[in-house]
């Protein structure tokens with residue numbers, strides 16, 4: 001089932017939206033769509049690591 005996560009704080013929501021964790025660096029940024037079935041969000045987390053590659 002599709003869900004939405006914040007890779008910064010690990011927040012998870014069942015509907016699209018933005019991170020609402022006050023202390024999160026990504027507060028107010030769009031949550032990422034994830035479709036994993038194991039709760040590990042591995043696909044989204046791998047994408048995040050690619051983005052951080054400098």
Ligand SMILES: [Zn+2]
Pocket residue numbers: 006007008009010011019020021024025026027
């Ligand atoms: Zn967050």
Ligand SMILES: [Zn+2]
Pocket residue numbers: 003005034035036037039040041042
């Ligand atoms: Zn997931």
